[in-house]
Amino acid sequence: xxxTGKTQAVADNEEWQRWWGDQTVLMTVAARASDxxxxxxxxxxxVLIMCKFTTWGAAIPNADLAAGHISRSIALAWNWYPDLWxxxxxxxxxxxxxxxxxxxxxxxxxxxxxxxxxxYYLANHNQVPVNGxxxxxxxFINDIPEASEWLAASWLNFQQVIKHSYADGSCAEG
Numbered sequence: 001x002x003x004t005g006k007t008q009a010v011a012d013n014e015e016w017q018r019w020w021g022d023q024t025v026l027m028t029v030a031a032r033a034s035d036x037x038x039x040x041x042x043x044x045x046x047v048l049i050m051c052k053f054t055t056w057g058a059a060i061p062n063a064d065l066a067a068g069h070i071s072r073s074i075a076l077a078w079n080w081y082p083d084l085w086x087x088x089x090x091x092x093x094x095x096x097x098x099x100x101x102x103x104x105x106x107x108x109x110x111x112x113x114x115x116x117x118x119x120y121y122l123a124n125h126n127q128v129p130v131n132g133x134x135x136x137x138x139x140f141i142n143d144i145p146e147a148s149e150w151l152a153a154s155w156l157n158f159q160q161v162i163k164h165s166y167a168d169g170s171c172a173e174g
Contacts (some may be wrong), residue, residue, distance in 0.1 A: 014058045014066055020050050021069030036049030042082050046136045051096040060114070060115045062100040063107035063129055072099060075139035098144045101136045104129055108153045113170050121157070121164040122171040130157045 024046045031039035050056070050070050057066030074097060077084070086092060108116030108130055115127035128152075137151030165171045 014053075014055070016055060017050075017056060018069040020046065021066070021071075021073040024050065024073035025076055028073065029078055032080060040081065040084060041156035043077055043081065044089075047074050047093065048087075048089060050074060051093055055101055060107065062103040063115050064117075064125055065128050067100060068103055068128035068130070068132035071097065071104070071129070072135045075132070075135035079139040088098075094140070094143055097136055097140060098146065101133055101140075101144075101150050104144055105135050105150050105153050108133065108157055118172075121161045122173060124173045126157070127161060127173075130154050 007117075019028075020093050024043065025044045027039060027046060030044050051074070055061035056070045057064045073092065078093065078097075105119060107115040115125075115136075117129075120126055134154035137147045137149075137154060140147040141151070143167040161171075162169065
């Protein structure tokens with residue numbers, strides 16, 4: 001959650017949610033590196049907690065940095081540990097990811113009322129959530145029919161990222 005010294009903008013945009021996604025990636029790797037049951041239990045709990053967040057980010061709900069960090073982490077956990085969740089938990093994860101990634105995918109396409117970053121290919125606000133959509137596309141390809149669309153939208157977006165990047169593949173934001 002929030003620590004002291006965070007700005008109101010950070011709180012309003014729910015930037016703190018990125019931490020949850022990053023910690024979940026680390027826990028996924030820790031669970032792979034060790035057989036400790038506590039790591040898998042913590043991974044299980046982190047994924048379920050994030051699925052219960054009202055949105056992944058607030059500035060552009062389910063379509064900005066928090067959505068990218070969280071979706072990437074859930075996809076990795078889902079892909080590496082498909083048997084970690086009970087059936088009702090699997091359904092909740094699938095329903096949550098499906099709804100939020102479909103929203104994100106609509107923002108990738110751009111247009112009126114969509115995320116400002118849709119055509120700004122050198123911004124991390126573009127690359128991070130689109131990366132999350134790609135991870136979810138791979139992880140949920142056999143569970144969610146729209147996953148192939150998330151992969152296609154990500155592929156098309158990253159072709160533009162490469163086209164607009166410097167010759168060495170870098171850009172001002174990395």
